[in-house]
Amino acid sequence: MKPINVGLLGIGTVGSGTWEVLRRNADEIQRRAGRAIRISRVADKALARARTIVKGKAKVSADAHEVTRAKDVDIVVELIGGTGVARELVLDAIAHGKHVVTANKALLAHHGNEIFAAAQKKGVMVAFEAAVGGGIPIIKAVREGLSANRIEWIAGIINGTSNFILSEMRDKGLDFGEVLAEAKRLGYAEADPSFDVEGVDAAHKLTILSALAFGIPMQFKKAYTEGITKLTRADITYAEELGYRIKLLGITKINSKGIELRVHPTLVPARRLIANVEGVMNAILVKGDAVGATLYYGAGAGSLPTASAVVADLVDVTRLITADPGHRVPHLAFQPDQLSDIRVLPIGEVETSYYFRLRVLDRPGVLADITRILAQGSISIDAMVQKEPAGEKQVDIVLLTHRALEKNVDAALKKIEKLRTVLGKVTRIRLEELL
């Protein structure tokens, strides 16, 4: 059979990895796919750099539309990133009957519904294994491997930069700012790290996982997003003493009221496998009603790991390229006319457990006031530790709660912060047992 021709948009980190994997594993890939897969066209503004990589073995152009509209291109791989040009080019490729492979989580989280509808209408595939968890085949696991299950929840470490920072803060007893500087030096954090450390990147990925798990459209705007910038060494240490680790988790759950969609630092029991995922690695826990808890671990970013997912998508698309669209796995796991309109819950309606840290005056009756307010808000206490004196007549109190409604917690903390004996804001970190 004649080779599949791929048009590559963007030959930066992941693009050059894709070029490299297709080149060095060409034989292995052809033996699996049944035909050769080759990049025949590349578009990149950095023409000279692109030419150095492809060494005359593909047509290089600065005009991406030459690729999206080329008659001799079967599949367009979008590795430009962002939601502007990338959206326009992906839609253009689809309009010209090309199948699309993309690693662009921001694009899908924001414009996935529009893109999948266009692809559906045109009868082409849009594959996106590389958009979540880098080289970990998590999209395939959720969409196909666990198709027998009602998914109950997903909780994942899906941002390597944040996990690296949290691992280093704990290991070396450093503060957020110190580790961030180190991460930038090592190339684990971008010059502007806000997408990573503020949880936005994780929320993009979680939005995709949630849609696949529960058969709902992409609803990034409804995701609750909280980053790791305010975490202190003290909280990491206190959590540790109580048997927990703090991880930035993306969590999506379904219950009788709706779907939770939230990214935030989370206390996780230290003995859980996912609590022991260190450095830039990613891991995703998926709980299904039949299979129970399953976990998927690997490199969540990087040139070759991400290329591994891009090329796996190319093999899948190649295999089904001449098949009737009915034989393909639906983009969002469920048939497009079978999506559900279950609502995404605002964070106030989420029920979880909590870690609170308060600084109080070391005076009789303080604790009675606090516990009374919590009880009034139906928040029951699971554990309490009074820490060493924090200053003259001041003391830190750490509380763990049982499951409570977030809006009740908001109200209670507001009241507690008004107590004259409570100094400053209460630190609140959510806690999940993940069972």
Next chain:
Amino acid sequence: MKPINVGLLGIGTVGSGTWEVLRRNADEIQRRAGRAIRISRVADKALARARTIVKGKAKVSADAHEVTRAKDVDIVVELIGGTGVARELVLDAIAHGKHVVTANKALLAHHGNEIFAAAQKKGVMVAFEAAVGGGIPIIKAVREGLSANRIEWIAGIINGTSNFILSEMRDKGLDFGEVLAEAKRLGYAEADPSFDVEGVDAAHKLTILSALAFGIPMQFKKAYTEGITKLTRADITYAEELGYRIKLLGITKINSKGIELRVHPTLVPARRLIANVEGVMNAILVKGDAVGATLYYGAGAGSLPTASAVVADLVDVTRLITADPGHRVPHLAFQPDQLSDIRVLPIGEVETSYYFRLRVLDRPGVLADITRILAQGSISIDAMVQKEPAGEKQVDIVLLTHRALEKNVDAALKKIEKLRTVLGKVTRIRLEELL
């Protein structure tokens, strides 16, 4: 579209789980697959029990051929187990043009080549996600998710019974026999546990993984198999002191000489995620040249988890049932005419690290004799610990080696055991860094 009709062979533990999952998640499954999947026929010798489960909603028969040959059955699910009747029925189903889903690792390890060839000829699919790792979608991960990679090695905890026994021996400081009795009482071990504790079950599964990873035919007879029955509390404790855990691993690797295929107790660094997989859970590490190390974790057995994999296969087969065979994923990951004849290495040609435990007379020169023999065999020592006196003028020595060739180790240990100062046999456990 009209429903897919499934014929079920055997409605025991996994069969009744499959019935249950298809029933309770019928809506979810139809929304994913695009059509209903229902069990219309069941064959089981225990007629009364089968009828109690299906409650008149499927035809029940004691004659399995009524199912394999029924005109109104699209897919036959084989959950009988074993390599006798199951082989005959699977081949009969294929001969009658049925697609097959099976959880039977023994059948595939022994007769997979014959079965896949028959299926290929007839143009039907044989799906077997449930044969390895229970509900973990590991077959799909290796065969599709990592298709861009040259797989370098796989190392897995793929027998839950053995892992439960090892976890309990370590946690509770018990001996093998004590924990085995407990495992039988809890239903984690069969009355005759030899397939599990002797490594045979793990070797069946490893044979399948090795074929998928390296594109070779099934070669169960060439697998090296060693169980956990001879492990002692002392070895578990000594390993722990040196920073290692002992796990029964299935390991398959490729190198320039050939393919390693071996199941044996293995020392693994305690900080590795896989070293922390406890109880009956399974986990499989897969190392690809592009993706790096990935890990897949979940329930490796049980009614509903295994049914999760069976039903996922049913969804996959349903989706491609009217597709051209060329659109399907090849049974063994590689196109059938593209299998390789790389040889499986005998255990003597395997290179790995080792843990040795010897009891010696506490006398000058003993260690010099031992280290001289090891050096002559090109076996270099990585660490050595002398344990407390084991008796009057006797002492236990524990050695860790760097990588060495197994046949050199055999020869060296033979010489060492002939020393008058060495008492009894040397305990030898292989060690893998898994990096």
